[in-house]
Amino acid sequence: MTRISNKDIPGLPGYELGNYADEPWFWHGSSAIDGDVTPFKDAPLDSLYLYRVAGSVTVYVKIAHAEADADWVQIARGGGTITGDLTVTGTVTAGDVSIA
Secondary structure (H helix, E strand, O other), X not given: OOXXXXXXXXXXXXXXXXXXXOOOOEEEEOOOOOOOOOOOOOOOOOOEEEEEEOOEEEEEEEOOOOOOHXXXXXXXXXXXXXXXXXXXXXXXXXXXXXXX
């Protein structure tokens, strides 16, 4: 696991040498999120995890500290669902919208 923080990078605000266990972690791996198992349960809030499997990457952020899978939420990669009315200002080109 690689942990990166502002405190690791000279020139960024907060840079310093030493122990900083409360800083968010940033790491990647091929293990699915398991909120009650190390390292997921130990990660500080706002930590980011890049889940890499079969050529795909999913980004998760830790939003709670209850040692549960629900502590981690997926960051959406574009797209989504709109329920209800939608007003568009500007130009919509072919391929921008899919209506079901």
